[in-house]
Amino acid sequence: MAEEMTLDARIRGDIENGIRQGTLKPGDRIPFEHELAVQYGCARATVSKALTALSRAGLIERRRRAGSFVAYPHVQSAVLDVPDIGSVIAARGDSYHYALLAREEFSGHGEQPLGVKGPVIRLEGVHHAASHPFGYEERLINLSAVPEARELSFADEAPGSWLLGHVPWSDARHRIAAVTADARIARLLGIASGTACLQLERWTWKMGTPITWVLQVFPGDRYDLVAEFTPQSTG
Amino acid sequence: MAEEMTLDARIRGDIENGIRQGTLKPGDRIPFEHELAVQYGCARATVSKALTALSRAGLIERRRRAGSFVAYPHVQSAVLDVPDIGSVIAARGDSYHYALLAREEFSGHGEQPLGVKGPVIRLEGVHHAASHPFGYEERLINLSAVPEARELSFADEAPGSWLLGHVPWSDARHRIAAVTADARIARLLGIASGTACLQLERWTWKMGTPITWVLQVFPGDRYDLVAEFTPQSTG
DNA sequence: GAGTGGTCTAGACCACAAA
DNA sequence: TTGTGGTCTAGACCACTCC
Numbered sequence: 397m398a399e400e401m402t403l404d405a406r407i408r409g410d411i412e413n414g415i416r417q418g419t420l421k422p423g424d425r426i427p428f429e430h431e432l433a434v435q436y437g438c439a440r441a442t443v444s445k446a447l448t449a450l451s452r453a454g455l456i457e458r459r460r461r462a463g464s465f466v467a468y469p470h471v472q473s474a475v476l477d478v479p480d481i482g483s484v485i486a487a488r489g490d491s492y493h494y495a496l497l498a499r500e501e502f503s504g505h506g507e508q509p510l511g512v513k514g515p516v517i518r519l520e521g522v523h524h525a526a527s528h529p530f531g532y533e534e535r536l537i538n539l540s541a542v543p544e545a546r547e548l549s550f551a552d553e554a555p556g557s558w559l560l561g562h563v564p565w566s567d568a569r570h571r572i573a574a575v576t577a578d579a580r581i582a583r584l585l586g587i588a589s590g591t592a593c594l595q596l597e598r599w600t601w602k603m604g605t606p607i608t609w610v611l612q613v614f615p616g617d618r619y620d621l622v623a624e625f626t627p628q629s630t631g
Numbered sequence: 632m633a634e635e636m637t638l639d640a641r642i643r644g645d646i647e648n649g650i651r652q653g654t655l656k657p658g659d660r661i662p663f664e665h666e667l668a669v670q671y672g673c674a675r676a677t678v679s680k681a682l683t684a685l686s687r688a689g690l691i692e693r694r695r696r697a698g699s700f701v702a703y704p705h706v707q708s709a710v711l712d713v714p715d716i717g718s719v720i721a722a723r724g725d726s727y728h729y730a731l732l733a734r735e736e737f738s739g740h741g742e743q744p745l746g747v748k749g750p751v752i753r754l755e756g757v758h759h760a761a762s763h764p765f766g767y768e769e770r771l772i773n774l775s776a777v778p779e780a781r782e783l784s785f786a787d788e789a790p791g792s793w794l795l796g797h798v799p800w801s802d803a804r805h806r807i808a809a810v811t812a813d814a815r816i817a818r819l820l821g822i823a824s825g826t827a828c829l830q831l832e833r834w835t836w837k838m839g840t841p842i843t844w845v846l847q848v849f850p851g852d853r854y855d856l857v858a859e860f861t862p863q864s865t866g
Numbered sequence: 867g868a869g870t871g872g873t874c875t876a877g878a879c880c881a882c883a884a885a
Numbered sequence: 886t887t888g889t890g891g892t893c894t895a896g897a898c899c900a901c902t903c904c
Contacts, residue, residue, distance in 0.1 A: 404892080460902055461901070593827065616808055616827075676875075679890080694884085
């Protein structure tokens with residue numbers, strides 16, 4: 397764990413971890429700003445900065461005179477979620493499995509999308525729904541941040557599912573584009589070469605440390621992304 | 632302009648307007664924080680808050696010892712925004728215009744994507760960047776909610792720009808998918824039929840009342856969508 | 867009425883990149 | 886070296902809202 401963070405980031409991270417790990421449950425009251433200020437030995441403005449960020453991220457809700465509360469998760473934003481494809485498919489009523497195509501370990505020099513120096517694991521595989529190819533996935537995992545991944549084959553369990561269950565993330569970034577399936581991807585997914593596909597790239601960090609990068613390709617007619625939202629408060 | 636805003640929002644808005652209107656161009660230096668503090672008669676922390684927000688929004692870039700500069704526009708737009716395509720293109724430095732293809736008025740029976748009963752206006756057009764087709768758009772506007780739209784031809788002004796400037800929205804929903812351009816869209820956009828395109832559908836409501844529905848199609852290589860959900864970037 | 871979050875102030879120190 | 890942005894402090898006042 398890198399402990400070189402700003403104080404407000406640490407406060408934010410602590411609360412975020414509590415929420416993600418279930419210590420803090422929806423509806424729970426978070427200590428008042430002045431209490432947290434005492435607890436961390438800092439000014440209230442610093443606590444406020446952390447809570448403002450959490451509030452904008454939708455993790456907490458702040459109410460005057462009442463305090464700040466862990467938000468009830470919104471029924472929204474597939475785009476904003478880090479979806480576990482297996483769960484999505486299972487929720488749809490289809491059987492799911494992940495087929496690993498390749499697994500290799502190498503030492504990065506900051507040139508890959510993860511941008512880390514040090515040991516990296518690269519995985520390639522295909523998600524299947526009801527025994528049919530559903531999506532292609534290429535993934536990098538930062539072994540410095542997730543050393544346990546070295547012991548796993550990922551032959552049976554999709555890396556995304558495993559990561560979601562074992563490694564909390566604090567920040568993520570999605571990039572969505574439309575691409576044309578090349579010959580290899582088309583063959584893997586059982587579609588015609590040239591089919592329009594949704595390409596989703598996602599970077600995930602935990603407290604500034606890169607955790608994983610993933611590129612997923614879905615045939616345009618098998619997956620789409622829905623995001624529901626309200627305007628962000630201009631605080 | 633409502634002048635009931637917080638000071639940091641006013642500073643942010645002034646700079647944002649300058650950028651969107653072209654008074655501030657990419658690469659231009661913004662006054663130093665302490666200069667803005669003097670100019671607005673406030674503390675530097677307040678200026679800093681405004682600039683931090685602008686930086687997070689990608690409108691400016693801040694460099695130590697050098698100052699803050701108007702950012703060179705990314706060819707991206709956040710999924711979380713309701714982007715005004717004209718502003719996006721203008722911010723990129725390209726000229727922009729909207730070409731109306733069709734305009735008709737009819738009475739809905741709840742069967743269209745807007746799902747309203749009553750008068751609806753349907754618009755079809757193409758967005759151009761630097762005199763080249765950039766994206767296709769089909770739009771429905773609920774005239775019961777936005778009666779002023781009946782008086783407008785939308786021949787010059789893109790309906791999206793007009794709506795953003797005149798009708799506040801409270802909820803929106805995006806649906807993103809990859810599609811293959813059909814012959815008509817391909818011809819309108821000047822691309823090969825079969826090119827992968829990003830298709831964006833958006834429903835917008837104001838307090839539960841449908842305002843508008845829009846379907847936009849962009850060639851996959853001309854537009855992509857980025858969603859970043861860092862609680863708050865610390866830099 | 868009392869106490870919360872929301873905003874702001876007028877300082878301060880530090881790291882760091884540009885001059 | 887210098888001055889910028891980045892962060893933080895220890896106050897303050899206000900609006901709002903719950904008690």
